Amino acid sequence: MMEVVLKVENLTKVYRIGTIGTGSLRQDFTRWWNTIFLKKHDPFFREQPSVKHSNIAADNTLWALRGISFEVGKGEVLGIIGHNGSGKSTLLKILSRIVRPTAGTVRGTGKISSLLEVGTGFNPELTGRENIYMSGYILGMGKAEIKKKFNEIVVFSGVEQFIDTPVKRYSSGMYMRLAFAVAAHLEPDILILDEVLAVGDTEFQKKCLGKIEEASQKNGRSIIFVSHDLTAVKRLCTKVLWLEKGQIREMGPTDKVVSSYLAKVTPIAEPSYNLEQSDTNLINPFFKLAKIQVKALGKDKKGLITVDTPILIDLEFNCHLTEGLIELNMRLFTAKKQWVFDLGSPFVKAKRGTLAFRSVIPANLLNDIKYSVSILIFSKTGECLGTFEECISFKVEDFREGIDYIGDWSGIIRPKIDMSLSINEIVTENP
Amino acid sequence: MSGTQNSDWEISNRTSYWGLSFKELWQYKHLIASLVRKDFLLNYQQTVLGPLWILFQPLLTLATYVLVFGKLIQLSTGSLPPILFYFSGIVLWNLFSDSLSGTSNIFRENAHIFSKVYFPKIIMPISAICTHFLRLAIQLLLLFLLTGYFWIFQGLAIHISFWLLAIPIIILCISLMGLGMGLVFSILTAKYRDLNNLIGVGLRLLMFGTPVLYPLVAIPEKARWAVQINPLTPLFEAFRVTLFGEGSINTAFLVYSFVFTLAVLLIGLFTFNKQGDKLIDVV
Numbered sequence: 001m002m003e004v005v006l007k008v009e010n011l012t013k014v015y016r017i018g019t020i021g022t023g024s025l026r027q028d029f030t031r032w033w034n035t036i037f038l039k040k041h042d043p044f045f046r047e048q049p050s051v052k053h054s055n056i057a058a059d060n061t062l063w064a065l066r067g068i069s070f071e072v073g074k075g076e077v078l079g080i081i082g083h084n085g086s087g088k089s090t091l092l093k094i095l096s097r098i099v100r101p102t103a104g105t106v107r108g109t110g111k112i113s114s115l116l117e118v119g120t121g122f123n124p125e126l127t128g129r130e131n132i133y134m135s136g137y138i139l140g141m142g143k144a145e146i147k148k149k150f151n152e153i154v155v156f157s158g159v160e161q162f163i164d165t166p167v168k169r170y171s172s173g174m175y176m177r178l179a180f181a182v183a184a185h186l187e188p189d190i191l192i193l194d195e196v197l198a199v200g201d202t203e204f205q206k207k208c209l210g211k212i213e214e215a216s217q218k219n220g221r222s223i224i225f226v227s228h229d230l231t232a233v234k235r236l237c238t239k240v241l242w243l244e245k246g247q248i249r250e251m252g253p254t255d256k257v258v259s260s261y262l263a264k265v266t267p268i269a270e271p272s273y274n275l276e277q278s279d280t281n282l283i284n285p286f287f288k289l290a291k292i293q294v295k296a297l298g299k300d301k302k303g304l305i306t307v308d309t310p311i312l313i314d315l316e317f318n319c320h321l322t323e324g325l326i327e328l329n330m331r332l333f334t335a336k337k338q339w340v341f342d343l344g345s346p347f348v349k350a351k352r353g354t355l356a357f358r359s360v361i362p363a364n365l366l367n368d369i370k371y372s373v374s375i376l377i378f379s380k381t382g383e384c385l386g387t388f389e390e391c392i393s394f395k396v397e398d399f400r401e402g403i404d405y406i407g408d409w410s411g412i413i414r415p416k417i418d419m420s421l422s423i424n425e426i427v428t429e430n431p
Numbered sequence: 432m433s434g435t436q437n438s439d440w441e442i443s444n445r446t447s448y449w450g451l452s453f454k455e456l457w458q459y460k461h462l463i464a465s466l467v468r469k470d471f472l473l474n475y476q477q478t479v480l481g482p483l484w485i486l487f488q489p490l491l492t493l494a495t496y497v498l499v500f501g502k503l504i505q506l507s508t509g510s511l512p513p514i515l516f517y518f519s520g521i522v523l524w525n526l527f528s529d530s531l532s533g534t535s536n537i538f539r540e541n542a543h544i545f546s547k548v549y550f551p552k553i554i555m556p557i558s559a560i561c562t563h564f565l566r567l568a569i570q571l572l573l574l575f576l577l578t579g580y581f582w583i584f585q586g587l588a589i590h591i592s593f594w595l596l597a598i599p600i601i602i603l604c605i606s607l608m609g610l611g612m613g614l615v616f617s618i619l620t621a622k623y624r625d626l627n628n629l630i631g632v633g634l635r636l637l638m639f640g641t642p643v644l645y646p647l648v649a650i651p652e653k654a655r656w657a658v659q660i661n662p663l664t665p666l667f668e669a670f671r672v673t674l675f676g677e678g679s680i681n682t683a684f685l686v687y688s689f690v691f692t693l694a695v696l697l698i699g700l701f702t703f704n705k706q707g708d709k710l711i712d713v714v
Contacts, residue, residue, distance in 0.1 A: 015712065093711075097442055097549040100708045106442040120547045125473050134469065137462035138548055 002073030005222050006095075006112075006190055011068040011104035013090050013246075014061050064090040066246045068104070072190070075220040077212075079227065079237030079254065081261055087246040088226045092116060092194050095224065110189025113140055117194070119179035124168035128159060128178055131167055135182045149185045156207070157181035177204055184211045190222045191215065202408070212236060230258055231398055262397055263304045287377060287386040290354065291316035294373070294394045297360065306399040307368055307414055311361040315375065317386075321350040325380040328357050333390070334412050335370040347380060364416035367409055368398035452551075459554055466558035467565065485569050489521050496521070500644050509646045511677045512581055515574075519674065520643035522570045523667055526563055526602065527609045528634050533559040534613025535630055538621035538710055545711055552707045553700070556617070560610055567602065578674070587675075594673040601670050608662065608692040614699030618706045642667045646678055659684065662691035 065087045072078050082088050093099045095106060096114035121138035122131050132153055136146040146153075154160055157178040159170070167175055193212070213236060215221045227233050233240060233254065240257040242250045250257050296309040305311055313330070325347040332340040345357065357375075372393035377386035398409070475481045493514065500506045501513040508516035534556045538545070541555055581587040620627045641663045650658050658664050665684040672678045 093546075094442065098546060099711050101442065101444050103444055107440070109439045112440075114548065117547045121544060123469060123473070125476060126469060130465075130469075133461075134465050137459065137465055138544070138550060140458075140550065142458070143461045 004071045005074050006072040006108040008106050009069050012102050013065040014102045063246050072222050077216050077223045077237045079225050079233040079240040082243035086243040112190040113186045113188035114192035115183045128163040153181045192224045194226045284386040286321040288318040290318050292392050306397045308363050308399050310363045313359045315357040317355040319355045326350045327378050329376040331374040333372050366396045367414035368396050370395045463558045467561045470562040485566050492521050493518050506645050507649050509677045524643045526567045527605050529563045530606045530609025531613040535616035537617045597673050601666050604692050607696050611695035611699035614703040618702050621710050662688045
């Protein structure tokens with residue numbers, strides 16, 4: 001059994017909305033009177049409080065967290081994912097001792113440091129050197145500790161030349177790098193990180209991730225990591241907690257939770273046509289879109305389209321044309337309107353009835369970006385009989401296995417092409 | 432689970448009045464030092480006169496007071512030269528008003544740091560007080576130089592006695608009173624912002640209710656109580672008595688000042704500790 005370094009039990013945080021304005025002095029006084037003199041526990045903040053006990057209407061309370069319990073073991077990296085407003089930040093703030101929970105406890109062993117923002121305690125007027133010390137002290141480092149790591153921090157940040165310049169004259173990139181460098185050299189037993197990897201260039205992000213991995217794997221530090229960057233979460237975390245509306249929706253092994261999160265949060269494909277309303281009209285007098293679907297085939301990832309799943313595009317039209325040969329043209333664009341490809345179908349003879357189109361884009365062809373499909377229908381003579389521009393769009397999700405690279409993958413496609421790399425050493429014989 | 436038995440720390444919804452841990456504060460001593468350093472550096476960086484402002488500011492005030500209250504209104508300053516009388520008043524008053532107003536802004540000014548990283552919040556007021564002490568030390572030096580000048584060239588009588596040792600206690604008392612009141616106000620201004628305006632006005636009024644510009648004896652007997660209930664009065668008087676032998680010491684009033692200081696300091700610390708964590712949700 002892994003040693004538990006952090007144990008969170010039934011953590012709850014309730015915010016009262018709209019109590020900052022008038023009337024709060026009286027309310028504060030009532031509450032103070034109740035808790036101090038009548039020895040009642042906080043009237044509306046007991047465990048599992050129900051609205052009945054509260055003297056504030058239900059719509060005035062916001063449950064930022066509700067009954068959260070989990071444990072973090074030594075050397076474990078726990079990722080926390082969830083929408084904005086799901087309670088991630090509140091949870092981190094409680095763990096960092098910045099705000100107090102309304103109910104529940106957090107128990108832990110060892111030193112805990114948190115990094116909710118890059119550059120906390122930085123003062124633009126001070127020099128890089130002074131800021132390293134200032135920020136280090138605020139984050140809880142000792143003087144000797146900073147002194148020992150000073151050179152390492154400076155080298156890591158890459159701002160050696162400007163270390164005695166006030167940081168207000170730094171570029172924002174330099175500022176961020178220096179700020180993160182200080183934080184990256186913290187050596188707590190438990191480190192709390194909030195979205196901090198969203199700074200700097202890809203190169204620097206990689207360096208930071210490396211530093212974090214090293215901390216957990218080599219030095220046995222536990223890390224709690226909140227991020228929207230699921231790729232980073234997948235690479236770093238051993239366990240993931242998915243928060244939704246202040247409650248734990250799912251917790252478990254990274255891959256499992258991340259893929260069910262993705263399946264929930266990303267609409268697999270969004271048709272831009274309302275099938276009920278789209279009738280034949282002036283632009284498309286002969287064809288009415290009857291069915292439109294884009295979905296992943298094969299591998300069960302809860303229907304999620306990822307870079308390694310084949311993608312089925314399935315369309316049906318009601319055809320009102322009765323003569324001539326027609327062909328269907330499928331055009332794929334990226335969200336930035338870059339044209340990826342243009343496919344023409346074989347010709348069919350037009351008849352009153354249903355025109356069905358199916359196409360499977362093979363796995364390992366598209367990149368993890370958003371695409372949209374446009375459909376055009378042509379006659380044999382090249383006359384355009386129907387246009388359905390961007391009738392459906394879909395997002396391909398990232399999936400990487402055995403690849404060390406994180407960060408955006410460039411390009412509008414990401415085909416899997418066999419490559420080989422070899423090197424023949426020239427052995428020179430000594431004369 | 433192993434975690435429950437040997438946990439080092441616990442976070443829960445309980446807040447305590449006595450949240451001060453000197454051991455924890457000691458761990459952050461370097462932070463206090465570098466905050467004081469920062470305050471000094473930043474106040475005087477990119478100024479023409481630099482740290483000399485520590486002396487110029489009270490000297491300019493002194494010149495104004497000597498002109499207005501000394502020459503125009505001709506307020507009595509007892510047997511002391513007006514310059515020494517006003518300057519000792521100004522230096523002490525600055526300490527009190529800086530301690531109070533500097534502390535009362537703590538939450539609003541540092542909300543961005545308090546909401547991003549944990550460290551004992553009391554560090555901010557402590558470092559502010561340290562800065563004011565340093566400034567005071569420099570100003571006191573000037574006061575002593577001025578006194579020396581009057582002693583040598585103007586034949587001012589000085590009473591060197593053991594009472595001089597009381598000066599640090601008086602100074603400490605004044606600044607702790609400022610700190611205590613500032614801590615209470617820091618909580619209040621964070622919650623109800625308009626109080627901040629009141630502090631400025633209140634301080635100005637209080638100054639005229641304190642023997643900064645006049646000796647206590649200059650107040651008519653009937654109205655004297657109004658100045659005497661001010662806990663700062665005995666301290667200002669005692670300061671001048673120990674240094675120049677000017678004024679009067681009343682033990683009962685001094686005890687009243689000390690008790691008041693202690694009470695206000697404890698109330699300040701308690702509310703600061705108790706309310707501080709909750710305030711982060713508000714500011």
